[in-house]
Each structure stands twice: as C-alpha cells, then as structure tokens.
Amino acid sequence: MKPSxxxxxxxxxxxxxxxxxxxxxxxxxxxxxTRQLENPVKLRIVRRDIARVKTILAEKEKGAHxxx
Numbered sequence: 001m002k003p004s005x006x007x008x009x010x011x012x013x014x015x016x017x018x019x020x021x022x023x024x025x026x027x028x029x030x031x032x033x034t035r036q037l038e039n040p041v042k043l044r045i046v047r048r049d050i051a052r053v054k055t056i057l058a059e060k061e062k063g064a065h066x067x068x
Contacts, residue, residue, distance in 0.1 A: 006056045014057040021050045
C-alpha cells in the first residue's frame with residue numbers, strides 16, 4: 001500500500017485499516033508458526049503497512065490538535 005493512498009483516507013478509515021491489518025498480521029503469524037505460510041515475506045509487508053498507517057494517523061491527529 002502506497003503512502004499516497006493512505007494519506008487520502010480519513011482518520012476513521014485509517015483506524016479501521018489498522019485493525020484490519022493487525023488481524024491479518026496475527027493470522028499470518030499463526031500460519032507461519034504452524035508452517036502453513038507459503039510466502040513469509042508477506043509478514044514483513046503487512047507489518048510495514050501497519051507502521052505506515054500508524055504514522056500517517058499520528059500525523060493527522062497532530063495536525064488536528066495543532067489547529068492546522
């Protein structure tokens with residue numbers, strides 16, 4: 001997921017996306033632990049997407065609180 005796509009989302013959409021990605025990350029970890037995960041790189045991709053969403057959400061919240 002590209003940062004430009006994430007920046008176009010509202011704060012509510014970002015929180016929903018974060019929850020969705022967290023659930024997906026948990027499922028991938030469980031599949032990896034049971035050796036059913038075919039592509040372990042997917043774990044890294046999802047983890048980075050979660051970080052992107054959290055970063056942009058924090059930026060938006062900081063911008064809203066500072067009066068911008």
